[in-house]
Amino acid sequence: MSAPHLDVEQVEAANTAFYEAVEQGDFDRVSDLWLSPSDLGIDETYHDPADAGVISCVHPGWPVLTGRGEVLRSYALIMANTDYIQFFLTDVHVSLTGDTALVTCTENILSGGPAPADGGAPGPLVGQLVVATNTFRRTPAGWKLWSHHASPVLAEGDDEEDDDTAA
């Protein structure tokens, strides 16, 4: 096992690579960065009662997506409907325990939709403040994304009255 700070650097690099792949609309790279049961040496035809390595994903405001089929279809859909997207990551924090790493970060997103069918100008750029928890798993092929949960930040500390029933 490598030194802790090198592990953390590798996890940060995998996290950055994931957002860059989405920015570039590189579906194959996104697909490769998400964990597969085969990355863990699990035969994909075997039904594991613990669902080891089964991925899950929550896009902002969405319900949970589970398994590579649902998750990767959502990225294909997002990429097809996004002409431009850029993530400015801030507050990146890694907590690494054994072969699992939790990354939390703020995704400052700037995005634009496709041009309308009548050939007009592309849609306006929209800014979004989103926070994410990304869980990575160490595999022989590097750190792979096991879970991504992203959600809109609706207020920053000034609306405790609205949010105080959350848990």
Next chain:
Amino acid sequence: MSAPHLDVEQVEAANTAFYEAVEQGDFDRVSDLWLSPSDLGIDETYHDPADAGVISCVHPGWPVLTGRGEVLRSYALIMANTDYIQFFLTDVHVSLTGDTALVTCTENILSGGPAPADGGAPGPLVGQLVVATNTFRRTPAGWKLWSHHASPVLAEGDDEEDDDTAA
């Protein structure tokens, strides 16, 4: 190590216990169910470069909270401002790999705020649809919560146009 299906049952029980502790306003139990570095045998005075076992939490619409101080203060605040809260968990899914378990679930929340200071009736009950990703870590003291990320479901599959820049 126990059989996979027994591990999954233990993780589900820890997940249920966490929500019950919040429902009951049992701060000590909530505090105990969140992972401590000492649960992993880490001396809390040691600064681990990998921040092993450092917890994080995102309440719906909130920014990321990191570390036991911030996270537990948020629960104290939520409990102080909530007279009644009940979670009806659905779609509970566990993916367990090694000593880490990812639980995704839908929190169907019914909650009510405190009565106003003038002694009137308690605030009205409010329903919320929230999804959560909870990451648990196996410890000698049982499965402990390493990360909780909860977010509002803003639409269920019928507003892809609005959400298609999400990632």
